[in-house]
Each structure stands twice: as structure tokens, then as C-alpha cells.
Amino acid sequence: MPSRNNIGLGCVSLTAHQRESEALQILSAAFEEGITHFDTAPVYGQGYSEKILGKFIKQRRSQVTITTKVGLGPVEQKNIPAWIALPLYALKKKIRPTGSVDAPAMTDPEPLTYRKLDIDYVSKSLDNSLRNCRTDYLDYYLLHEALPAFLTEKAVEFLIKQKETGVIRNLGIAASHVNLNQVDAATSTAWNVLQYENGVHYDTDKWVRTFENKIHFYHSTLKFLKKAKTDQYTTTDIAGILLNKAARNNPRGKVLFSTTKKKTIQDNLKSFEKANSISTEELKNIVNAIY
Numbered sequence: 001m002p003s004r005n006n007i008g009l010g011c012v013s014l015t016a017h018q019r020e021s022e023a024l025q026i027l028s029a030a031f032e033e034g035i036t037h038f039d040t041a042p043v044y045g046q047g048y049s050e051k052i053l054g055k056f057i058k059q060r061r062s063q064v065t066i067t068t069k070v071g072l073g074p075v076e077q078k079n080i081p082a083w084i085a086l087p088l089y090a091l092k093k094k095i096r097p098t099g100s101v102d103a104p105a106m107t108d109p110e111p112l113t114y115r116k117l118d119i120d121y122v123s124k125s126l127d128n129s130l131r132n133c134r135t136d137y138l139d140y141y142l143l144h145e146a147l148p149a150f151l152t153e154k155a156v157e158f159l160i161k162q163k164e165t166g167v168i169r170n171l172g173i174a175a176s177h178v179n180l181n182q183v184d185a186a187t188s189t190a191w192n193v194l195q196y197e198n199g200v201h202y203d204t205d206k207w208v209r210t211f212e213n214k215i216h217f218y219h220s221t222l223k224f225l226k227k228a229k230t231d232q233y234t235t236t237d238i239a240g241i242l243l244n245k246a247a248r249n250n251p252r253g254k255v256l257f258s259t260t261k262k263k264t265i266q267d268n269l270k271s272f273e274k275a276n277s278i279s280t281e282e283l284k285n286i287v288n289a290i291y
Contacts, residue, residue: 002247002248002276003273004033004034004035004269004272004273005036006247006250006253006254006255007035007037007247007255007256007257007269007272008035008037008038008039008067008217008255008256009026009027009030009037009038009039009256009257009265010039010219010256010257011027011038011039011044011049011052011053011258012039012044012258013258013259013260014026014027014040014044014045014048014049014053015044015045015046015048015049015052015085015086015089016260017086017260018090019083019086019087020052020082020086021083023082023086024052024056025262026259026260026261026262026265027052027053027056028056029262029265029266030265031056031063031064033265033266033269034269035265035269036063036064036065037064037065037067038053038057038064038065038066038067039066039067039195039219039254039256040053040066040067040068040069040133041068041069041072041144042068042069042070042072042073042075042077042125042128042129042132042144043069043072043144045089046077046078047077047078047128047132048082048085048086050068050128050129050132050133051082051133052082053066053133054132054133054134054135055082055134057133057134057135058134061135065139065140066133066135066138066139066140067138067139067140067142067174067195067217068129068138068140068141068142069141069142069143069144069174070117070121070122070125070126070141070143070146071117071125071143071144071145071150072145072146075121075128077132108176108177108178109176109178110178111178111179111181111182112146112147112176112179112182114149114150115146115150116152117143117146117150117151117152117155118151118152118154118155119152119154119155119158121155122151122158123158126141126162126167126168129141130167136167137166137168137169138167138168139169139170140169140170140172140193140217141159141170141171142171142172142173142174142193142195143172143173143174143175144174144175145174145175145176146173146175147175147179147182147183148173148187148188148191149182159171159190160190163190170192170193170215171190171191171193172191172192172193172194172214172217173191173193173194173195174195174217175195175196176196177196177197177198180194180196180204180207180210180211183211185210185211189213191214192213192214192215193214193216193217194207194211194214194216194217195216195217195218195219196216196217196219197219197220197223198218198219198220198221198246198249198250198255199218199220199221199222199223199224199242199246200224200227200242200287200291201223201224202220204218205249208249208250208253215252215253216250216252216253217253217254217255217256218250218253218254218255218256219256221243221246221255222239222242222243222257224291225238225239225242228290228291229290229291230289230290233286236268236270237274238290239257239267239268239271239272240268240269240270240271240272240274240275241271241275241278241283241286241287243257243268243271243275244275244276244278244283245275245283245284245287247272248283
């Protein structure tokens with residue numbers, strides 16, 4: 001049966017907090033609840049997600065695994081400390097509100113188009129991430145909404161060398177599932193991780209079997225949580241059911257979710273474990289019935 005070791009915390013929303021201390025409390029809450037895998041990226045909060053995570057893991061490096069990425073956004077970073085930057089971002093949002101956020105549409109993104117990622121960009125991005133995360137190695141380093149074909153030859157050689165020396169433990173691709181059709185099943189073993197959407201709208205369970213020799217990380221499993229239609233289960237129940245179902249299909253990988261609330265972490269994990277008492281077939285029937 002799945003365990004909390006199958007779950008990871010997405011750090012995309014860390015910078016939604018008004019204070020750095022609040023973001024650190026979320027990371028601490030996840031860790032205390034048994035989550036030891038954390039997913040971030042340079043583009044999350046203009047690098048501050050990485051920096052906050054780095055501060056958190058400094059004394060826990062051997063106890064956690066982290067994913068960060070390369071391929072989106074500029075390599076230039078702001079040098080304002082996070083404890084100053086987060087309140088400024090919150091103030092900016094108040095002055096320039098973004099308006100209400102509609103429920104996510106059940107539509108797939110467009111396939112990726114080519115963009116060049118050269119060695120200068122990749123090496124600078126890697127240096128930034130290592131410094132931000134306060135570590136000398138990365139457990140997982142993924143191309144962010146990019147494919148290996150986007151890299152120049154020298155950039156590929158650079159990344160493979162970093163893997164060979166242990167600076168990068170695992171290389172992979174973090175791209176929408178619609179782009180997995182562009183990934184050859186025989187892609188070099190250097191790219192041994194795939195990260196993509198999984199959930200009620202995404203027919204992606206098959207990729208675990210298509211790329212059976214690779215590690216799979218799921219995200220967006222709870223993206224359509226509020227679209228569920230049922231009087232029998234609470235929203236928390238459904239979250240646990242969806243996470244558990246995904247973890248059963250992907251036992252060697254991780255299922256990610258993100259939140260700004262400590263209670264949501266606790267509730268999701270309790271519900272996730274509660275769903276262990278439900279058979280795999282029944283889990284499928286429940287999900288089919290409520291969506």
C-alpha cells in the first residue's frame with residue numbers, strides 16, 4: 001500500500017505567503033508529517049521558492065530530496081532577502097490585484113515549440129539553483145517545459161558531466177504530458193525522470209508503463225478537486241482518494257501537491273492513508289462516479 005514516502009510537496013506557492021517565516025512553517029509542517037521530497041524551480045517566485053527551501057533544508061539535507069529545474073525564465077536574480085521580498089510582493093498584489101481566479105479549465109496545453117537552451121544559460125541556472133538551495137548537489141534536475149532536443153550539444157555534455165560527477169543525481173524532463181509523445185521510449189538513460197500532470201482529466205497513467213525504466217513524478221493530481229460532484233465524500237476525502245489512486249499507479253515515483261495551509265497538509269495525508277482501506281478497483285469506481 002502507498003505510504004507518505006510516495007508524496008511530495010510542490011513549492012510553487014511558498015512565495016504566496018506574506019512572511020518568510022510562514023513559508024518556512026509550511027515546509028516544517030510537511031516534514032513533520034513525513035514528507036521528505038520537495039519540488040521547486042527558479043521561475044517559482046523569481047527564485048525565492050528555491051531560496052526559502054534552501055534555508056529550510058540547510059540542517060536537513062541528508063533527510064530530504066529536492067527537485068529543481070532549468071529552462072524557464074531569466075538567469076538574473078534579485079538580491080533582496082526573502083524576508084523583505086515577500087512582504088513587498090504582498091503589498092504589490094494589494095495595490096494591483098489580479099482579480100478573481102476561475103476554476104481551472106479541463107483543456108490540455110499546446111505542445112512545446114523549440115527554443116534554444118545553450119551551455120551559458122544552463123550552467124548559470126545550475127549555479128544559481130545550487131546557491132539558492134544551499135547545497136552542493138541536486139537529487140533531481142529537470143528540463144522545465146523543455147525537451148532534450150532544445151539543448152545545444154555543449155549544454156547536453158555539460159549536464160551529463162554534472163551527473164557523472166554527482167552534482168546532479170538524476171536528470172529528467174518536466175513537461176506537459178502532451179509532449180511525452182515527443183520523447184522516445186529509448187531516450188538515453190541520462191534522462192531518467194519524467195514529471196507531468198496526472199489526475200481525473202489527464203490520461204497519463206499509461207506513461208508509467210510506456211517508460212517503465214524511468215522515475216515518474218506526478219503533479220496536478222488535485223487540480224480539479226473542486227469539480228467533484230458528490231454528497232457522499234468530503235473534499236478532504238476526495239483529495240486522499242485521488243492521491244492514493246495516483247500513488248498506487250506510480251509506486252516508484254512521487255505524487256506532488258501544493259498548499260499554503262498547514263491543516264491541508266495534515267488533512268490530505270490522513271485522508272490519503274485512510275484510502276488504503278479501499279481496493280484499487282473501488283478507488284477507480286469512486287473517481288469515475290464523482291467526475
